[in-house]
Amino acid sequence: MSATLTSPDYKLPRDHYLNATYGIRSWLLTTDHKRIALLYLISVTFFFFIGGIFATLIRIHLLTPSGALVSPETYNKLFTMHGVAMIFFFLIPSIPAILGNFLIPIMIGAKDLAFPKINLLSWYIYVVGGCFVLYSFSTGGLDTGWTFYTPLSSVYSNSAVTPAVIGIFINGFSSILTGLNFIVTVHTMRAPGMTWFRLPLFVWAHYATSLVMILGTPVVAITLLLAGLERMFHLGFFNPAMGGDPILFQHLFWFYSHPAVYIMILPSMGVISEIIPTFARKPIFGYSFIAGSSIAIAVIGFLVWAHHMFVTGESTYAALTFSFLSYLVAIPSAVKVFNWTATLYKGSISWDAPMLYALGFIGLFTIGGLTGLFLACLGLDIHIHDTYFVIAHFHYIMVGGAVMGYVGGIHFWWPKITGKLYPEVLSRVAAVTLFVGFNLTFFPQFILGYLGMPRRYHSYPPEFQVLNVLSTAGASVLALGYLLPMIYLTWSMRYGRVAGPNPWPATGLEWKTDSPPPTENFHVTPQVDWEPYDYNNRPDLGLAAGRPLAPAHGDD
Amino acid sequence: MHRTGELYGQFETLEQQKESAQLGMWVFLVTEVLFFGGLFLTYAVNRHLYFTAFGIAGNMLDLRYGATNTVVLIASSFTMAMSVWAAQTSRKKLLPFCLILTLLLGGVFLGIKYVEYKQKFDHHLIPGHSFDLTYHVNHPQPGDDAKELAAEREEIDNAARHEDPSQPENGLIALNAHAQLYFSLYFGMTGLHALHMVVGAGLLIWVIRESLKGRFSAAYNTPIEIVGLYWHFVDVVWIYLFALLYLINRHAV
Numbered sequence: 180m181s182a183t184l185t186s187p188d189y190k191l192p193r194d195h196y197l198n199a200t201y202g203i204r205s206w207l208l209t210t211d212h213k214r215i216a217l218l219y220l221i222s223v224t225f226f227f228f229i230g231g232i233f234a235t236l237i238r239i240h241l242l243t244p245s246g247a248l249v250s251p252e253t254y255n256k257l258f259t260m261h262g263v264a265m266i267f268f269f270l271i272p273s274i275p276a277i278l279g280n281f282l283i284p285i286m287i288g289a290k291d292l293a294f295p296k297i298n299l300l301s302w303y304i305y306v307v308g309g310c311f312v313l314y315s316f317s318t319g320g321l322d323t324g325w326t327f328y329t330p331l332s333s334v335y336s337n338s339a340v341t342p343a344v345i346g347i348f349i350n351g352f353s354s355i356l357t358g359l360n361f362i363v364t365v366h367t368m369r370a371p372g373m374t375w376f377r378l379p380l381f382v383w384a385h386y387a388t389s390l391v392m393i394l395g396t397p398v399v400a401i402t403l404l405l406a407g408l409e410r411m412f413h414l415g416f417f418n419p420a421m422g423g424d425p426i427l428f429q430h431l432f433w434f435y436s437h438p439a440v441y442i443m444i445l446p447s448m449g450v451i452s453e454i455i456p457t458f459a460r461k462p463i464f465g466y467s468f469i470a471g472s473s474i475a476i477a478v479i480g481f482l483v484w485a486h487h488m489f490v491t492g493e494s495t496y497a498a499l500t501f502s503f504l505s506y507l508v509a510i511p512s513a514v515k516v517f518n519w520t521a522t523l524y525k526g527s528i529s530w531d532a533p534m535l536y537a538l539g540f541i542g543l544f545t546i547g548g549l550t551g552l553f554l555a556c557l558g559l560d561i562h563i564h565d566t567y568f569v570i571a572h573f574h575y576i577m578v579g580g581a582v583m584g585y586v587g588g589i590h591f592w593w594p595k596i597t598g599k600l601y602p603e604v605l606s607r608v609a610a611v612t613l614f615v616g617f618n619l620t621f622f623p624q625f626i627l628g629y630l631g632m633p634r635r636y637h638s639y640p641p642e643f644q645v646l647n648v649l650s651t652a653g654a655s656v657l658a659l660g661y662l663l664p665m666i667y668l669t670w671s672m673r674y675g676r677v678a679g680p681n682p683w684p685a686t687g688l689e690w691k692t693d694s695p696p697p698t699e700n701f702h703v704t705p706q707v708d709w710e711p712y713d714y715n716n717r718p719d720l721g722l723a724a725g726r727p728l729a730p731a732h733g734d735d
Numbered sequence: 736m737h738r739t740g741e742l743y744g745q746f747e748t749l750e751q752q753k754e755s756a757q758l759g760m761w762v763f764l765v766t767e768v769l770f771f772g773g774l775f776l777t778y779a780v781n782r783h784l785y786f787t788a789f790g791i792a793g794n795m796l797d798l799r800y801g802a803t804n805t806v807v808l809i810a811s812s813f814t815m816a817m818s819v820w821a822a823q824t825s826r827k828k829l830l831p832f833c834l835i836l837t838l839l840l841g842g843v844f845l846g847i848k849y850v851e852y853k854q855k856f857d858h859h860l861i862p863g864h865s866f867d868l869t870y871h872v873n874h875p876q877p878g879d880d881a882k883e884l885a886a887e888r889e890e891i892d893n894a895a896r897h898e899d900p901s902q903p904e905n906g907l908i909a910l911n912a913h914a915q916l917y918f919s920l921y922f923g924m925t926g927l928h929a930l931h932m933v934v935g936a937g938l939l940i941w942v943i944r945e946s947l948k949g950r951f952s953a954a955y956n957t958p959i960e961i962v963g964l965y966w967h968f969v970d971v972v973w974i975y976l977f978a979l980l981y982l983i984n985r986h987a988v
Contacts, residue, residue, distance in 0.1 A: 291745035293755040359762045367755040368745070397766045401773035405923070414862050414919040415912065416777060422912045427780055431773055704747075 189679035191598050192693040199698045210295035211698055216281035217596075218302050223273050224665075226309065229316075230264035233257050235658065238620075238651040244641045254637035255322040256338060262325030264316075267347050268309055270581055271439060274446035275392075276305070276357055278588045279385045281596060283361060285689040285696060286379045288370025288705040293363040301356040304349060311346025315339040324635065326436070329417035329428045333409040344407040351400040354442075358392030361385050370688070372707035379687050379711060380469050384449025387473035391438045391445070391480065399435030402428065426491055433484035441480040443577055444544070445473055447584025448515055451537045454591050455519050456712040457685040458534035459526025460722075463712045465518040472511035479508050489560050498557055505555035512548050516541060531683070532606035536587025539614045543579025547572060550625065565635075568628025574621045586613065586664060593668060594682045598694040599675030605667050613660030619653025684720045686712050691719075741955045753957045760961040764968045767931075771972055774927065778920045778979060781913075787894045788913035790984035792868070794887070795860065796921070800851040801981040804844050805973065811840035812970045819963045822946075822956035830959070831946045837966065838939040841932055848929055855918070862919045868911045924976055931969045938962045 196213045199205075206214060237257050240248040249257065280298065284291050292298050315321050319339040323332040332340050365378070365386050405416045406428065415421025417428040456463040463469065485493060485501040519541055528534070550572040554560050563569065590610075594600055623646040628634075632643050639647065681690040686709075692701050709717060737744045746752040782789045818833040855861060859870035872888040875881065891910065898906030942962050945951065951959055 289745065293745065294759060295743075295745060297759075355766050359759060359766070362762055363755050363759045366758055367751055393762055393766045394769055397770035398773045401770050405773075405777065408919075408923065412863065415916050416919060422781075422785065422909070422916050424780060424784070427777060431776070699744075 189677040191677055192695070192697065194697055195598070195693060195695040196698045197597075197695050208299075210291070210299050212280050212284050212292050212295065212298055213596075213696065213698075215298050215302055216277050219272060219276040219280060219305070222302070222306060222309065223269055223277060226264050226268035227273075229313075230261050230269055231658070231661070233261035233264065235654065237261060238654040240637065241639070241647045242651050244639050244644055246637045249637075251637040252322065253320075255324075255635070256320035258635060259321045259324050260316050263312060263321060263343065263347070265577075266325055266439070266443075267350055268305075268312065270443040270577055271354060272305060272357075273443075273581070273585050274450065274588060275361070275385060275388055275442070276301075276353075278381075278450065278585075278592060279361065279388075279446060280357070282592065282689055283364060283382055283385060284368065285692065285700050286382055286687055287365065287368060287373050288688050288701065288707065289364065289368035290699045290701075292360045293368055294360050297356050298360055301353040301360070304353040304356070308346045308348075308350030308353065311342045311349060315341075315343035315346065318342070326432060327403065327406060328432075329406055329409065329423075329425050330419065333406050334418055334420075341407060341410055344403045344410070348400050348403050348407065351396045351403075354392050355396045355400075358389035358396070361389040362393065370705050370707055373688075374707075376467060376470070377707055377709075377711050378470075379449075380452035380463065380466065380473075381446075381449035381687075383470040384445045384452065384473045387477035388442050388445045388449075390474075390477045391442050394481065395435040395438040395442075398431060399439075402431040402435070426488070426493075429488050429491065430485065433487045434481075437484040437487065438477070438480045440573070440576065441476055443581040444584075445476060447540065447581045447588075448473065450584040450588035450591070451519060451540050452515075453685070453687065454533045454537040454587060455522050456714075457591075457683050458529050458531055458537070459523050460528075460714055461522055461526040461712075462710075462714065463518065464521035464524075465514070466711060468514050469518050472514040475511040476508060479504065479511070483508060483555075486555055486560075489557060490564050502555050502557050506552065509548065509552060512544075516545055516548075530607065531603070532601075532610050533587050533591035535607060535610035535614075536583050536590060539610065539617075540580060540583040540587065543575050543583060543614075543617065547575030547579055550575065563628055565633055566628035567624040567632045567634055570634050571621045571624035571628060574624070579617055579621070583613070583617075586610075586661075589668070590664070591683075592689075593671070594678030595689055595694045595696070597672050597675070598678055599671045600678045600682060601667050601671040601675055605663065609660055609663035609667070612656060612663065616653050616656030616658070616660045620650050620657050621653070623647070623650045623653070681720065684722065686714065686717060686720065749955065753960075756957045756961055757964070760964045764964065767968060767972075771924075771927070774920070774924050775975070775979070778924065781916055781920065782979075782983070785913040785916065786984070787897070788910050789917045791887075791890055791894060791910070792860075792914040792917035792921075793980060793983060794890075794985065795858070795868075795871070796981050797851060797854065798981055798985070800847055800854075801977050804847050805977050807840050807844050807847070808970045808973050811837050811844070812967055814840065815963050815966045819956070819959055822951045822959040823953055825952040827946075827949050827952070830951060831943055834939055834943045834946060834959075838936060838943065841936050841939065845929060845932055845936075848925065852922075860918050862915045862922070866911070866915045866918070868914045869907070921980055924980065928969065928972055928976055931972070935962075935966050935969055938965065 196211055199211075206218065209215060209218075236248060237254070240246050240254060240257070246254065280292070316339075319337075321340060321343045322338040323336050323340060327340070327344065332344070365382060369378075408414055409416050409418060409423075415423040417423045417425050419425055452463060452469055483501055483505045485497060486505045489498055489502075519537075550568070554563065554569060554572060587610075590601070590606060627643055627646050627650075630643070632639050678694050680692065680694050682694075684690065688705055688707065689696075691705060714720070714722065742749055742752060746755065814833045814836040818830055818837060821830040821833055857876070859865055859867040869888070869891060871879075872884050872891065875884055891907070892903070895903045895906035895910050898909050900906075939962065942951075942958050945958065
């Protein structure tokens with residue numbers, strides 16, 4: 180942030196949510212959505228480390244064709260626990276529970292979410308669920324795959340399935356309560372003048388995410404409950420030996436777990452929709468289309484689940500229908516990508532760290548999305564089903580998409596959350612490192628999968644070694660890309676320069692209040708009388724009048 | 736957030752607070768529909784797959800218990816609706832009376848459910864190693880209708896023969912397994928429903944205490960309304976359970 184635009188004499192506000200009260204009780208019993216967001220930030224980061232350690236062990240193991248590190252049984256546990264930790268305890272809560280929690284009330288001009296106590300309750304539920312899963316991890320581990328397919332999970336597995344299933348069941352209610360809180364808050368808590376089509380696209384994305392959370396999560400909860408009961412009491416819901424139907428489990432499981440992918444990616448898309456106009460200095464292109472496409476993705480996302488089951492022998496007509504519906508998801512996804520790209524066109528672009536993450540997101544999400552079409556194709560899916568092609572595809576969506584958006588969002592709103600700026604050059608280096616490391620890790624896996632390397636195997640033929648070594652090398656770079664922000668963001672909390680209320684500057688309501696915001700978010704209830712992302716009619720942002728607008732921080 | 740009277744600090748007005756609470760409860764009920772929905776789907780698929788076995792097993796439920804409980808719950812829905820009306824019209828004596836009546840009817844429902852479960856236990860119809868579809872017809876208890884048991888036995892024998900004409904004893908094993916599936920679902924669905932009744936009873940106890948303090952009136956009655964919504968929802972679930980579990984393919988045996 181060059182000195183020409185950021186005046187150096189900003190001071191932190193005297194009273195804000197961080198210094199309102201002190202002591203451990205003031206955090207553990209808080210109902211302030213901003214503090215709860217930080218509680219989530221800590222616990223979610225903890226699970227990201229757990230999942231990351233498992234990922235590291237997996238990649239080290241796959242350095243040699245016969246497996247370098249662990250026994251086949253342990254390898255099964257590693258990839259299972261990696262998936263469970265990352266999906267249920269990192270990706271699903273990450274953006275909604277941290278950034279969504281922190282920002283949605285401020286973005287719509289409210290003092291808090293509609294149900295602050297339920298918000299705190301959802302964090303405790305998350306922690307309790309997490310403890311059950313950690314108990315499972317540390318007392319025998321889990322080897323069923325994160326999908327818990329029956330009857331492996333309910334009858335044959337010798338690992339600690341029961342506590343894991345209970346933990347995920349409990350954790351589901353955390354997600355449901357967060358979604359419920361967001362939906363009600365968006366409906367009833369908007370400030371005067373904040374109409375539906377003045378809502379930031381971040382809020383639209385979270386509204387769509389919340390729909391998936393409340394409609395999908397209960398189904399996986401009851402499904403895992405049945406599988407758990409089947410294991411504990413030797414019942415037969417999904418056990419063919421007792422007349423049950425294992426395919427029914429898969430249908431019920433994917434009815435949630437495919438839409439769950441949209442719980443991960445939609446909030447990330449919301450983040451990107453905030454970052455792009457800010458650093459292109461232009462109103463976003465096609466606001467209502469981006470808003471509508473979030474809802475469309477949430478709705479169509481509920482109608483595609485059986486594309487995970489093309490090889491289970493489901494009827495050809497069902498497969499054709501699910502294939503077609505899966506292709507349909509590409510339309511609203513492409514609407515978003517085209518609109519972001521169109522927003523960049525003739526914008527005055529600046530290359531701050533959040534923007535680098537956003538641009539990385541667009542590219543990686545596009546690759547992840549397009550390879551999804553390969554997998555939705557009935558004929559091709561038979562060939563690449565359960566190979567590393569699938570692994571590469573969903574990591575492009577979940578890591579290249581969701582995590583890029585998450586880290587980008589953290590960078591974008593860090594000055595708001597902490598009131599401090601982080602080192603500019605280092606943050607750009609980290610963004611590029613993350614991008615390079617990610618591609619080096621996962622692009623070889625597309626090739627591996629296409630050549631036929633199956634997923635979940637602890638060994639592979641020697642001719643696949645080069646690509647596997649490349650992937651492991653990339654994972655090391657990727658790890659560096661995650662560690663760097665953790666270090667300098669933590670550093671900045673103490674030593675960073677004071678950011679001021681609107682360092683970028685951006686147009687949303689959250690930038691009209693102090694950084695960090697006061698406990699009640701605004702000193703005076705705001706009145707919204709401007710359109711979203713409008714840079715031309717906002718003299719309060721302090722940008723030079725007349726077009727073209729100057730880039731944020733010089734033309735570097 | 737600090738509270739001023741009945742108004743929590745995050746809200747501007749009581750109307751906004753009430754609207755939020757009601758919408759929140761409706762959204763919660765939507766999640767409940769999907770929660771039960773997974774069970775209903777599992778039941779429907781298996782009912783379709785094992786129609787005969789589920790029919791025989793369903794006939795082993797005692798219609799008298801189920802029907803009585805249905806009447807009891809509908810009555811409790813009426814007293815709950817009366818409670819909401821009493822709160823909205825500031826009838827501060829009628830309100831706790833209606834709520835207590837609702838709680839009592841809920842207790843009667845759970846009591847009858849207990850007796851019914853006990854009977855299934857005595858008949859060896861609890862899923863597990865001792866599950867035996869034929870236990871009851873082989874071990875009649877005092878007060879049983881001998882004609883009914885004979886008809887039941889004949890029905891089981893016919894179904895077993897139909898399942899495996901050459902070796903009816905193998906057919907009986909399959910029938911037993913599928914009937915066990917029925918009872919797994921029966922206990923799963925009615926058990927989950929009973930759990931919701933217990934939660935509802937807890938909520939009722941809370942609003943009864945508050946209503947005895949005279950807290951609810953035409954100006955503020957949000958808790959009564961949302962507890963009412965929840966209670967009616969649990970009742971509606973039972974109506975579906977009753978029809979699905981007790982009434983399909985019901986016939987005099």
